[in-house]
Amino acid sequence: MDAFETALIRILPRLRRFAHGLTRDAADADDLTQRAAERALKSRAQWQPGTNFDAWTYRILRNLWIDTARSRQRRDKVIAPAEDAETVGAPGDAEAAAERLFLMRAMDRLPDEQREAVALVMIEGLSYAEAAEVLEVPAGTLTSRLVRGRQALAKMLGGVNDG
Amino acid sequence: MMAEPVDEPMVIAWIDGELAPEQAARVEQAVAADPALRELAETHRAMRARFASAFGGIADEPVALPSAEIVSFADMRARRMRRLWVPGAIAASLVAGLFIGQVERPKGVADRADALALAPDLARKLDTQLSGEPGPVRVALSFRARDGAYCRSFSATHLDGVACRTATGWTLRYAAPGTAARGDYAQAGNNPALAGAIAAIIAGDPLDAAGERSARDRGWR
Numbered sequence: 001m002d003a004f005e006t007a008l009i010r011i012l013p014r015l016r017r018f019a020h021g022l023t024r025d026a027a028d029a030d031d032l033t034q035r036a037a038e039r040a041l042k043s044r045a046q047w048q049p050g051t052n053f054d055a056w057t058y059r060i061l062r063n064l065w066i067d068t069a070r071s072r073q074r075r076d077k078v079i080a081p082a083e084d085a086e087t088v089g090a091p092g093d094a095e096a097a098a099e100r101l102f103l104m105r106a107m108d109r110l111p112d113e114q115r116e117a118v119a120l121v122m123i124e125g126l127s128y129a130e131a132a133e134v135l136e137v138p139a140g141t142l143t144s145r146l147v148r149g150r151q152a153l154a155k156m157l158g159g160v161n162d163g
Numbered sequence: 164m165m166a167e168p169v170d171e172p173m174v175i176a177w178i179d180g181e182l183a184p185e186q187a188a189r190v191e192q193a194v195a196a197d198p199a200l201r202e203l204a205e206t207h208r209a210m211r212a213r214f215a216s217a218f219g220g221i222a223d224e225p226v227a228l229p230s231a232e233i234v235s236f237a238d239m240r241a242r243r244m245r246r247l248w249v250p251g252a253i254a255a256s257l258v259a260g261l262f263i264g265q266v267e268r269p270k271g272v273a274d275r276a277d278a279l280a281l282a283p284d285l286a287r288k289l290d291t292q293l294s295g296e297p298g299p300v301r302v303a304l305s306f307r308a309r310d311g312a313y314c315r316s317f318s319a320t321h322l323d324g325v326a327c328r329t330a331t332g333w334t335l336r337y338a339a340p341g342t343a344a345r346g347d348y349a350q351a352g353n354n355p356a357l358a359g360a361i362a363a364i365i366a367g368d369p370l371d372a373a374g375e376r377s378a379r380d381r382g383w384r
Contacts, residue, residue: 008228009226009227012227012228013224013226016222016224016226017218017219017221020221021218033226096217096220100218103213118214121179122210122214123214123215127180128176128179143172143176146175147172147175150175150207150210153210154206154207154210157210
């Protein structure tokens, strides 16, 4: 395994988590992750050593997702709980999966550009600068999408007043 | 700037650790002094923690590379059945390894026919161990060299290398300081120069699991 593949394998679990945030569907997330990994391997010549590898791979996955979402009917709801439960592997995961499903449903109600900002910062733990780099938007745009997404989520999850 | 009131975006940025120290201190003071701001901060802090915790487990699950990666022979076999372009992709990735990250990599021992004989301990491991098996020595890949000899790439505590079997035993064809000693499994085999050395020596595709087992059982002759 070379440095590129090692770096890719290291980031893949986090890409898959980001894919969960974007797709709100475990099976779609796995599929998207695999396609992003394939695309990254095929496009490896385009990666500039010394630049942010993680941001580059997040961007690949996110752009693939945009293409996918555009090319098919928009889902109007997230997967049903029963369906999600089937994808849960280890025992004891049911509660975590239910919580995740609940949060993915909330995410589902956000506009795409707010959801991806929220997923990159709140779930992936990227800095604002890194998230802006992934999404190829100015820092101010990222911040305002992030704040609006967070405010909307806080209301949905019942924790904050309108003020 | 100092007169700017502390608002929700600032509180969120503070929670995200995005503020400069002076600004962060100011928000911290404002939050401490104002119950409404404190509640807002708690809400956003709890929500961030909730998302991080709910999704955190996903990132602990390993994900395999889809194709060109060389991990185990079982994997490779399965991939080869699925994707006909894999052997080419492997070759391409081995060659590409030459050009990525080589700046900070030691050059290692050059490939020479009269290169070093391998320490007996290591040689025994290469005699018996199949690739992918855990241990202080890990074999990544077995393959035939262009001169027909069997070769194996490995990571040991202080040494990464490629050794080929000659009439007198295992001979080192390439070596570099070990990556396994760092104790980070993800680092093991992270060596573009090693991949380049393999690309220079290998004839055809790496052995699959059955081929490797049979070569081992025949004493790598």
